[in-house]
Amino acid sequence: MKTENPSVQFIAVSADEAGQRIDNFLLARLKGVPKSMIYRILRKGEVRVNKKRTKPEYKLLDGDVVRVPPVRVAERDEPAVSASLDKVAALADCILYEDDSLIVLNKPSGTAVHGGSGLSFGVIEGLRALRPEARFLELVHRLDRDTSGVLLVAKKRSALRALHEQLRLKGMQKNYLALVRGQWQSHCKVVQAPLLKNMLQSGERVVRVSSEGKPSETRFKVEERFEQATLVRASPVTGRTHQIRVHTLHAGHPIAFDDRYGDREFDRQLAATGLSRLFLHAQSLSFEHPGTGEMMRVEAPLDAALRHCLQVLLQQK
Structure with missing residues (x-):
């Protein structure tokens, strides 16, 4: 079942959201909207930043105002991972630590860190279903599908940047x-x-x-x-x-x-x-x-x- 979003949204970009591409920002905000539609509304100029047309690769700045047109989104009661609800529930038992900045998981063997390559379910998709209120959830690093153990997930863009810097500096x-x-x-x-x-x-x-x-x-x-x-x-x-x-x-x-x-x-x-x-x-x-x-x-x-x-x-x- 689909529902029509009734009105245009105007979203002010926070400091924590600054630095990301507009297409990724929209994909995170408009859960359930196909990626093809995201690029279509960008291409047609229906998405505006500070009242101006923008390209998918534009990187948002703190204080930008994004105009998002009405779009058709999937209802919450038909999540893409509905067939994997048991896996989503099991992920809750895998959380070793969580606060406002990050989640640390004990990833099970046999579960990919993200969907793709024929896999509909991954850790990150599962966490997004488990934490539908979270505006930002991204992998800090990866583990092979069959490797188990400690996996870091950032809940803020600022946390992701800081942790990536530690990885870069071998910290x-x-x-x-x-x-x-x-x-x-x-x-x-x-x-x-x-x-x-x-x-x-x-x-x-x-x-x-x-x-x-x-x-x-x-x-x-x-x-x-x-x-x-x-x-x-x-x-x-x-x-x-x-x-x-x-x-x-x-x-x-x-x-x-x-x-x-x-x-x-x-x-x-x-x-x-x-x-x-x-x-x-x-x-x-x-x-x-x-x-x-x-x-x-x-x-x-x-x-x-x-x-x-x-x-x-x-x-x-």
């Missing part, structure tokens, strides 16, 4: 836990190997070590040794796609149940643990709170599948 400390094949050598504390992204014909992204790639660095520490595997703590200094997964493979120790860079024989050896998901978990994240300046450290507990796997391996020692 955030990220620690992951990974179960890898064989005995990791204790002297191997750092892997520095440039990474290059390749797109296969299928559209799948594959990353490999290449001299033509971008500089990449991951620090490693042995946490626990088992008969056929090692639990390592991985701390990425750079933030490349699939970085930890490719660096462990490069070191000769692929991660358990990695469907892209793993070792099927190693996965079979772990059959008794019942594990069937990638054993890569973003365990902790340390950062400066964008609002208070306070140093924060948030930890995400392992899920039941990862805990059970480690318990079985400990019993086999």
